[in-house]
Amino acid sequence: MQKRIVTMLTAMSLMLPAVAMAASGDALFLQSCGACHKKGGKAAIVNPADKAGSVWDKYFARGRHTVDMGMSDADLQAVVKYLVSHAADSDQPAAAVIPK
Amino acid sequence: MKKILLTAGALLAWTGCAVAGAGGATVSIPTEDYKAILQRLDTLQKRVDQMEKADSPSGKASSAAMPTKLAKDVENIFDTLDKVETKTLKDRINLGAELRTRVDSFKLKDDLSLGAVPGAVGTDHNDNYWTNRFRLNLDSEIQKNLLFTGRLAVYKNFSNLGNDAQNDASQAHVPGNSNVKLDRAYVDWIPEGMPIPLALTFGRHPSSEGPPSELKENRLRQSTYPSLLFDGEADGVVATVGLERYLGWKNSGIRFAYGKGYQDSGSTSYLDNGAHPYDDINVYAMFFETEIPGVRDSLMVLSALQATNINGMGITNAAGNSVGKNLGDMSLFGAHVQANNVVDSGFDLFLSTGINKTDPNGRTFIHPITGAPIGLLNDNGTSKHTGWSVYTGLRYNIPYKPWNNPKVGFEYNHGSEYWASFTWGPSELYNKLGTRGDAYDLYYIQPFNDNLFGRLGYTHINYDHGSMSQVFGEPGDSNAVLDNVYFLLDCRF
Numbered sequence: 001m002q003k004r005i006v007t008m009l010t011a012m013s014l015m016l017p018a019v020a021m022a023a024s025g026d027a028l029f030l031q032s033c034g035a036c037h038k039k040g041g042k043a044a045i046v047n048p049a050d051k052a053g054s055v056w057d058k059y060f061a062r063g064r065h066t067v068d069m070g071m072s073d074a075d076l077q078a079v080v081k082y083l084v085s086h087a088a089d090s091d092q093p094a095a096a097v098i099p100k
Numbered sequence: 101m102k103k104i105l106l107t108a109g110a111l112l113a114w115t116g117c118a119v120a121g122a123g124g125a126t127v128s129i130p131t132e133d134y135k136a137i138l139q140r141l142d143t144l145q146k147r148v149d150q151m152e153k154a155d156s157p158s159g160k161a162s163s164a165a166m167p168t169k170l171a172k173d174v175e176n177i178f179d180t181l182d183k184v185e186t187k188t189l190k191d192r193i194n195l196g197a198e199l200r201t202r203v204d205s206f207k208l209k210d211d212l213s214l215g216a217v218p219g220a221v222g223t224d225h226n227d228n229y230w231t232n233r234f235r236l237n238l239d240s241e242i243q244k245n246l247l248f249t250g251r252l253a254v255y256k257n258f259s260n261l262g263n264d265a266q267n268d269a270s271q272a273h274v275p276g277n278s279n280v281k282l283d284r285a286y287v288d289w290i291p292e293g294m295p296i297p298l299a300l301t302f303g304r305h306p307s308s309e310g311p312p313s314e315l316k317e318n319r320l321r322q323s324t325y326p327s328l329l330f331d332g333e334a335d336g337v338v339a340t341v342g343l344e345r346y347l348g349w350k351n352s353g354i355r356f357a358y359g360k361g362y363q364d365s366g367s368t369s370y371l372d373n374g375a376h377p378y379d380d381i382n383v384y385a386m387f388f389e390t391e392i393p394g395v396r397d398s399l400m401v402l403s404a405l406q407a408t409n410i411n412g413m414g415i416t417n418a419a420g421n422s423v424g425k426n427l428g429d430m431s432l433f434g435a436h437v438q439a440n441n442v443v444d445s446g447f448d449l450f451l452s453t454g455i456n457k458t459d460p461n462g463r464t465f466i467h468p469i470t471g472a473p474i475g476l477l478n479d480n481g482t483s484k485h486t487g488w489s490v491y492t493g494l495r496y497n498i499p500y501k502p503w504n505n506p507k508v509g510f511e512y513n514h515g516s517e518y519w520a521s522f523t524w525g526p527s528e529l530y531n532k533l534g535t536r537g538d539a540y541d542l543y544y545i546q547p548f549n550d551n552l553f554g555r556l557g558y559t560h561i562n563y564d565h566g567s568m569s570q571v572f573g574e575p576g577d578s579n580a581v582l583d584n585v586y587f588l589l590d591c592r593f
Contacts, residue, residue: 051182052185053189054185055182055186088190089189089192
């Protein structure tokens, strides 16, 4: 019985980071987008509050990010969700996640 | 480049056709001509190559040069659109403003409320009584089916803090209170997926300056309720059911409204009513409205409303304590019809009628000044009364463009001895539509441009019964007369 509980807890502890990673749009944004969109980076600094939520949606729907971000569809969706939830017209606009 | 190639191709095709047409299926031309054509083609090819080279910024001939430039232009346009759209979406509330400066010259004579002692009459007059009214209008389409409208207002006498003589020349420049008057603030919610067309309006309602006030005010309709019955600010909830799809009558619908004329909001009201001996004044109302079938740009409104437990808490003694009591209920019924630009004549016409019926509860209180018993339109607490009023008028739109199509209007209303309605918030200095007697109103509107107009008007009122339009006490006879000449400038943007 004890062994089973330990096994279950171990399995759950292994799953938790995966769940957290999948849901963490802000971390993905910092990791993936922030790799280039940073001070002195390959691309201009970008933050969620640079655009309104619906504008972010349309930006990715139109395929305007021409550089391959190397993200899965699920990760990209998480990033877009994060951008929209902290967009310029949201309740919590984030203007300096990536420092300017 | 394409043009040149097409020209060359067309030339060749034309030449071939000409030869084929002349000699049948086999084409035969002289060797010199054949060589000349080949040479010409070669020359054209060289010219095309040179032009492509010149067009390419890198100096290399590239067929992808134009698409790349186009793509950059499109990207620039998208970036610009992003900025504009983001800015627009951040501007959640649209702002508008109105400023009105008005001067009245009035004389109210032989009025019982102005007498030096109870029972005597008195006179009040002012040659030039100036006021300023500023309104900040707000609106927002929060979502497609969720709309917000608001209005903040300041309406004041020139230089005075209120109705007293205290100068207010430093009100906006020294620390003071933070009072802002909320004229209206409401949300219209149109739920999706409902089996019937339904809209819910909640907040502080658009219940002032209703039809036909917009004619005199030189603007679009401002309120749901005909102004003869209700003209004032009101907090409440309204459900509107659209009936156009069922009746086939344009803009038809029925509204059910609930609001309060008074609410016990004392600090101990949640415990009991001991310290606040007044019941709430609840207001229930129902309005049916439609465009009159067959009459373009028209309106008909049938109204019924009831106010319960009307109280006289606004009447106070010398110490400032309220002496009023709950006196009973009053019901109002009305019919309003209006048509604009009738048969393209330039005339706007309206007719509004109202009936009020009281249902007193047997209670009275003693007026602190006159010492008379006060009931609901009675002195004994029990007499039930019915009053009525009729309100009619017209406006003519003068088709004279050099003067920006000015307008001239005339209104008349008559109220019976026991006429009473809820018109506490009129645009005038006086409650014209509460008159128990005859009121005549003549005005001229001169637009100066799309945002500014002036109005010159004259009002004459003969009061037959009680000039104050109150519901407290027997109205009694009156010989009071009001004359008022006014001019106003109104700027909206």
